[in-house]
Amino acid sequence: MLAAFDTHIFWEALKSRPYWTGALLAIELTCVSLAAACVIGFFLALGRASRLRIVRGIVFLYNWIFRATPTLLQLIFAWYALPQFWSFFAGNWFRPFLAAFIVLSLNEAAYMSEIIRAGLLSVDPGQELAGRALGMTRARILRRVIVPQAVRIVIPPTGNEFITLLKLTSLASVISLHELLTASQVRAVFAFNYAEAYSAAVVYYLVIVSILMVAQAQLEKRFTWRSAGRRRRRVAAPAVPAVPHDAR
Amino acid sequence: MNDAVLRAEDVHKSYDGLEVLRGASLEVGRGRVKVIIGPSGSGKSTLLRCLALLEPVDSGDVYLDGERLSGVRERELARHRSEVGMVFQRFNLFQNMTALRNVMTGLVDVRRLPKREARERALEFLDRVGLADKADNYPEELSGGQQQRVAIARALVMRPKAMLFDEPTSALDVELVREVLDVMEGLAREGMTMVVVSHELRFAQHAASSILMMDEGRIIEEAPPQQFFSSPSHERTRRFLALVE
Numbered sequence: 001m002l003a004a005f006d007t008h009i010f011w012e013a014l015k016s017r018p019y020w021t022g023a024l025l026a027i028e029l030t031c032v033s034l035a036a037a038c039v040i041g042f043f044l045a046l047g048r049a050s051r052l053r054i055v056r057g058i059v060f061l062y063n064w065i066f067r068a069t070p071t072l073l074q075l076i077f078a079w080y081a082l083p084q085f086w087s088f089f090a091g092n093w094f095r096p097f098l099a100a101f102i103v104l105s106l107n108e109a110a111y112m113s114e115i116i117r118a119g120l121l122s123v124d125p126g127q128e129l130a131g132r133a134l135g136m137t138r139a140r141i142l143r144r145v146i147v148p149q150a151v152r153i154v155i156p157p158t159g160n161e162f163i164t165l166l167k168l169t170s171l172a173s174v175i176s177l178h179e180l181l182t183a184s185q186v187r188a189v190f191a192f193n194y195a196e197a198y199s200a201a202v203v204y205y206l207v208i209v210s211i212l213m214v215a216q217a218q219l220e221k222r223f224t225w226r227s228a229g230r231r232r233r234r235v236a237a238p239a240v241p242a243v244p245h246d247a248r
Numbered sequence: 249m250n251d252a253v254l255r256a257e258d259v260h261k262s263y264d265g266l267e268v269l270r271g272a273s274l275e276v277g278r279g280r281v282k283v284i285i286g287p288s289g290s291g292k293s294t295l296l297r298c299l300a301l302l303e304p305v306d307s308g309d310v311y312l313d314g315e316r317l318s319g320v321r322e323r324e325l326a327r328h329r330s331e332v333g334m335v336f337q338r339f340n341l342f343q344n345m346t347a348l349r350n351v352m353t354g355l356v357d358v359r360r361l362p363k364r365e366a367r368e369r370a371l372e373f374l375d376r377v378g379l380a381d382k383a384d385n386y387p388e389e390l391s392g393g394q395q396q397r398v399a400i401a402r403a404l405v406m407r408p409k410a411m412l413f414d415e416p417t418s419a420l421d422v423e424l425v426r427e428v429l430d431v432m433e434g435l436a437r438e439g440m441t442m443v444v445v446s447h448e449l450r451f452a453q454h455a456a457s458s459i460l461m462m463d464e465g466r467i468i469e470e471a472p473p474q475q476f477f478s479s480p481s482h483e484r485t486r487r488f489l490a491l492v493e
Contacts, residue, residue, distance in 0.1 A: 124340070124343075126336060126338055126340035127340055127341075127342055127343065129302065129336070129340060130334070130336060130340035130341070130342070130399075130402075131342070132302055132326075132329065133300055133302060133329055133332075133333075133334035133403075134329070134330055134353065134354040134357075134358055134402070134403075134406065135326045135327060135328075135329040135330025135331075135354065135358040135406075136326070136353075136354070136357050136358055137326055140357050144342070144353065144357065145342050145344065145345075148344045149343060149344050226386055226388070226389060
């Protein structure tokens with residue numbers, strides 16, 4: 001028997017409402033932040049390839065700032081320091097969720113831009129040339145030809161980013177966002193049931209990530225360019241240089 | 249006036265200080281087929297890209313149907329590019345589209361044709377290159393020869409004033425070269441204006457109105473096939489032909 005592990009308390013924690021809502025909040029925050037990061041990251045990726053030196057400079061500065069500082073610091077900065085810089089952020093509208101969303105999406109965009117850039121570069125430039133020869137504009141070539149192919153390259157590393165981001169949402173507990181980690185902390189200290197309370201949180205994270213992995217595999221299949229009958233045959237996507245995973 | 253479909257006059261073009269074209273001039277009359285040969289690095293592909301309006305020239309002029317297009321703004325140029333068909337050595341098909349979609353795209357995105365009409369016309373042109381049954385296949389499911397024929401259909405469907413071919417068979421296995429050349433010879437017979445960079449001398453003999461020898465960024469000799477092969481006037485041409493044959 002385990003020293004002091006009470007399965008009943010564990011189950012109670014697992015089923016409790018704060019865990020459930022905390023988990024949903026973490027998933028929500030992850031999804032909206034990642035979506036925003038993809039959009040911002042896409043334009044950052046385009047900006048890096050810009051002909052204008054100033055645009056490339058801005059992108060460099062952006063990536064530098066968000067990658068060189070800890071995410072935890074960025075969260076604390078946004079929540080506590082920003083309102084002191086600008087009273088605009090002192091208003092009631094600036095809620096923990098919004099602060100966390102802004103920080104996580106801006107932060108994640110810096111990483112996504114690298115991934116998206118690799119994806120865009122992976123498409124053979126001959127196809128862009130062929131599109132131009134047909135009289136297509138660059139924007140249209142991007143939309144019709146390059147982006148759909150880049151997506152396939154971008155999916156697997158983005159899955160990783162989703163996982164990273166999901167875990168980063170736990171940092172938002174320091175700015176009083178009631179996400180999953182906060183829920184387990186509250187329950188843990190309530191009667192010192194650390195083992196049960198935190199184990200329940202572990203289970204939640206494992207389940208969420210597992211569901212994501214299945215979804216990712218499904219998505220990858222959809223972006224394989226083969227006719228219907230043969231789609232099942234797996235084609236290895238070209239390798240993308242891994243983005244170094246630093247501690248954020 | 250000049251009724252050439254395509255004309256290049258004293259075109260110069262450099263990349264990073266390296267002068268690739270040094271005063272290349274050429275004129276292609278309606279329904280003529282010009283085959284350009286020459287050593288690698290002589291500027292054949294670059295000349296073709298300038299004619300296809302894909303590369304701005306440093307100096308000199310490019311005319312399409314008598315209209316001077318060198319120096320025209322990018323936005324305007326896109327429209328004119330669709331009037332010249334270009335076929336590449338490596339096919340350059342859109343990998344995320346079926347053969348049919350590859351052929352349709354120019355009609356839908358550039359010519360703004362309704363989808364149904366574009367589809368019908370694309371099928372008609374796929375049929376012309378003998379690939380109607382491959383309409384729903386993706387490029388990676390097709391052989392090189394089939395891919396190149398789709399690429400030809402993709403360019404043809406725009407009803408271009410001229411077709412440019414940049415070594416269209418040199419990336420193909422020997423058994424697949426014939427099917428592509430057959431399509432090209434058919435086009436030549438139908439009176440398509442063509443400029444072909446190729447070392448397929450048999451094709452040149454059959455289909456060319458004249459053969460051009462290019463060397464060091466210039467066209468140094470032009471003659472009808474028979475004369476070109478039997479009595480080339482330029483020493484450089486003689487040496488090159490000896491190597492190719």
